[in-house]
Amino acid sequence: METPRRIALDTDVLIEHLRDKGGGLVGALEERAELATTVVNAFELYHGAYRSKQTAKNLSAVKNLLSALTLLGMDDVSAERSGEALANLEREGKPIDPRDLFVGCAAVRNGYALMTNNRKHFERVPGLRVLSPSDVPRPPR
Numbered sequence: 657m658e659t660p661r662r663i664a665l666d667t668d669v670l671i672e673h674l675r676d677k678g679g680g681l682v683g684a685l686e687e688r689a690e691l692a693t694t695v696v697n698a699f700e701l702y703h704g705a706y707r708s709k710q711t712a713k714n715l716s717a718v719k720n721l722l723s724a725l726t727l728l729g730m731d732d733v734s735a736e737r738s739g740e741a742l743a744n745l746e747r748e749g750k751p752i753d754p755r756d757l758f759v760g761c762a763a764v765r766n767g768y769a770l771m772t773n774n775r776k777h778f779e780r781v782p783g784l785r786v787l788s789p790s791d792v793p794r795p796p797r
Contacts, residue, residue, distance in 0.1 A: 659685070659792060660785060664692045664728060664763040666772035667700040669789060674701075674717050681789050685771075688792075692726035694762045696755050730758055734765040741782055752780055760784045 663685060665673075670693060673682045685691055701722070705714035730738075738754070738761040745751050756774075760781030763770045769785035771792075772778055778786045 659688045660769040660787070661689050662692065662766075662768040663689045663787065664694060664759070664766075664768040664770050665697070665725070666693075666759060666770055666774065666778075667697045668773045669771050670697060670701060670721065671704070672773075672789075674714075674721060681792060684792055690726065691724075692728050692763075692766070692768055693722070694728045694759045695730065696758045696762070698722055698727060700755070728762045728766045728768065730762055731765065734758070734761045737761045737765065737782075744782075745780055750780055752777055757781060 665682070665685075669681065682691070698718075701718045702715070705711060705718050708714045738757045741761065742751060742754060742757055745757075756777060760770060760778050761784075764781065764783045769787050770778055770781075771787045771789060773789065775786050775788050778784060
């Protein structure tokens with residue numbers, strides 16, 4: 657599988673990186689693609705840092721990581737696509753968390769694939785190319 661040139665990283669992938677459990681994934685990706693995340697993912701990282709016992713240390717790590725990524729926002733088009741997709745998924749009896757829908761629709765809107773460990777969940781977002789961390793070969797550690 658060819659690695660896309662633009663990849664948005666989901667919160668779970670970013671947390672693995674921050675915990676140094678990503679096996680060098682972000683480094684391997686940086687050599688091949690423009691990396692981004694969304695404002696929703698940033699919110700989730702900040703929320704986790706503020707809930708942690710090492711708030712200052714974790715806030716610093718989150719800010720450092722986010723400064724190295726393109727931050728994708730929500731705009732009116734992304735919001736409309738999210739609303740339409742959620743209504744359709746609800747009709748099918750397959751709703752997903754609105755935050756995940758916002759992440760997926762922001763990635764689609766900005767021309768990014770999404771890398772996540774929750775592939776099955778995100779594959780319901782229309783037009784979103786979903787990648788798993790296992791899709792990217794990494795150098796041995």
